[in-house]
Amino acid sequence: MVSRKHKRDSQHDKLQLLRSITHSHAINERSIVVDASKYIKELKLKVERMKKDIASASDQNSWPQVTVETLEKGFSVNVHSAKNCSGLLVFLLEAFEKLGLDVLEARVSCQDRFHLQAFGGGEVRFFGFC
Numbered sequence: 001m002v003s004r005k006h007k008r009d010s011q012h013d014k015l016q017l018l019r020s021i022t023h024s025h026a027i028n029e030r031s032i033v034v035d036a037s038k039y040i041k042e043l044k045l046k047v048e049r050m051k052k053d054i055a056s057a058s059d060q061n062s063w064p065q066v067t068v069e070t071l072e073k074g075f076s077v078n079v080h081s082a083k084n085c086s087g088l089l090v091f092l093l094e095a096f097e098k099l100g101l102d103v104l105e106a107r108v109s110c111q112d113r114f115h116l117q118a119f120g121g122g123e124v125r126f127f128g129f130c
Helices: 004-021 029-059 088-099
Strands: 065-071 074-081 102-109 114-121
Touching: 004 029, 074 088, 074 102, 088 114
Parallel strands: none
Antiparallel strands: 065 074, 074 114, 102 114
16 A cells, blocks of 8 residues: 555656646646647757758858958958858957958948958058957
8 A cells, every 4th residue: 555655646746747847737647748748749849940940050151251361562351151140240340450450441242141351551460369
């Protein structure tokens, strides 16, 4: 008789744990299990969506490509990105400022993709920038 009570208490504790994990408000066992099943299905859908998001992000070249050339009297910087990155232009302008680069002319396109071509005077000095 003790083992039945122990088994019943153990099962009750496990159902209550399952109820709390799945945020179920059900009272009877069957409803708790049904809610848990729905919760598991929702988690599976979220995992699949995340996998698709990760796959699409890794398919695209998400990092901008940067080329820097020194010219006779200055420099040229080209930045290309397969997608328009919010805040990238501001970040680049702040980076130029931190590096002490004087941009004399710049062309920027940020419709579907991002492209910046900047020309400046003086030396290209790379210090104090991470």
